Amino acid sequence: MPTTSEKTPGDTDERAHNAPDKGAFERDTRYITDRITADAAPGDPTGPRVGEMTWPVEAGRYRLVAARACPWAHRTVIVRRLLGLEDAISLGLAAPTHDVRSWNFGLDPGGTDPVLGIERLQQAYFARVPDYPRGITVPAIVDVPTGQVVTNDFAQITLDLGSEWREFHRDGAPDLYPEALRAEIDAVNREVYTEINNGVYRCGFAGDQESYDAAYERLWAALDRLEERLTDRRYLVGDTITEADVRLYPTLVRFDPVYHGHFKCNRSKLSEMPALWGYLRDLYQTPGFGDTTDVSQIKEHYYVVHHELNPRGIVPDGPDLAGLKTPHGRERLGGRPFGDGTPPGPVPAGERVTG
């Protein structure tokens, strides 16, 4: 049963939690750490208290609530699709913008999630923990019968989808976290999380120039290391797509449209980094990645929600991202995206990205 050293939450409500007036940005890393496991007894969850309970794997019981906008949620949407878990775990999608209290289901008819019957994700958190005091984050897995949040521990969610839900994987599903590569994947994930996934937020939410300058230096040093790593290897670890690539991609695909300008991560665009740009295009063109990416919702989320960074809420019309669809030439580095497996089939009709 894999665990992770990456103890982190999802995309918290940034206006409430992530935007210090001064000094460096630090992410709130407390969250609901229950797990869904293959060996848990059927029926009610067991365990001493919230955060330490286990729930049984059961097709049709849980709903993954994500948002196209959120990079932490994006990981889970990618993995669910790569593994073919669409029929086992349904997907609810929150709207790209939210207020200080909660993500909401404004994209759904009547502004209500059709399965959970709630308007605000906060309701599922409160169903689990009355007056839940922390950020209402996506991704969250919700127990449909009770409407309660089971877990919002996104780092663990993708690992458990890979290991605990094997019974429901599609034929040809890849092993995103192969035993032999776990030590290397864990090491890469630690670096990618602290320096890249969170590094862009550290730039954007820095409360003063000194903190920003330090964050910028640290981010670009890490991007330079990644650029070098990806110059002669097609994927981050091994020669197939792994959990490591899944965790890096959501940040990279948001880089030029959001982090470059909005978070002032602007030494260059990612499109000016040959290896990273080729790697991003390669993944973007791989089923599971580009077809789960909604740039419109991504831009709307950041530019509208972060009032303290962009008071007028105007969303830039650029950049032109047509380049994402151009040939990347990364095949010459060898590797096969799905190894001995196969790519996922078409995106189910109800889940297609429109933006």
Added chain:
Amino acid sequence: MPTTSEKTPGDTDERAHNAPDKGAFERDTRYITDRITADAAPGDPTGPRVGEMTWPVEAGRYRLVAARACPWAHRTVIVRRLLGLEDAISLGLAAPTHDVRSWNFGLDPGGTDPVLGIERLQQAYFARVPDYPRGITVPAIVDVPTGQVVTNDFAQITLDLGSEWREFHRDGAPDLYPEALRAEIDAVNREVYTEINNGVYRCGFAGDQESYDAAYERLWAALDRLEERLTDRRYLVGDTITEADVRLYPTLVRFDPVYHGHFKCNRSKLSEMPALWGYLRDLYQTPGFGDTTDVSQIKEHYYVVHHELNPRGIVPDGPDLAGLKTPHGRERLGGRPFGDGTPPGPVPAGERVTG
């Protein structure tokens, strides 16, 4: 005596005047339109009222107050240097940031302009017009004996430096507004002013999404036209540097470091437009252009002064602009920057850009 169809002011105090809460940005175009002319009688200015008076050309009498940060002032600094007027008209430089009332001389010892003896440019405006009600803008030409602003009509200032001050031009000074090309220069200037110089502000200061979207479309349509125009000609008009190039350059050199992110002019970076990027590098490497460009002060100005766009006042550390110094290959298009004239010599020691 050339006049101009470009009736526009300098960089007004944007917090007071340029930042509507809603709707489209419109520049305040009222200003002090006195002129300094070669045929004016020595001594006091003559004319019926402020804005319609003429002052005599007289070496050592006037001080050009500019700011490295301001694109409208940058034009005048370039032209003064190209024409070799440094000894005839001294240069005062306001600090990159200013408050709601005025540009100030915070870069000078004691925060006081050493020639005018004032701390705030507002004092020179008030000396001319008590309680002067409009924006305190640079560039402004100040009459040193009285400390009064003569003119802040930047579009006319550069033309008059070219025509009225010929007596004091250096040997080899270029003709930036040659008779035979004036109609074409005027036409290009009109387009560059409304669509580019002001077009970037229209994007940045749009008060709502609809105004921004329209401004963005209009800006990029114009940049596409310029890209095409500059593909097979080295300069905008004729085969030497003219007033038209002087007016475009300050916007282009600010594009990637400021307008791209801060004003959301982000379809692409200018460095992704081959002709414009080559043209910008060509000018940047020409005496009078790059050597009057202070990117640090430019970035500080925009990102600190526009509190309504960037509340935390954090200045991005990017982009990397090393590319400005790379070979541009534009010589193949023919043309000579200074025609039958010569480039200006080294920048006077006290006027060197440090940022």
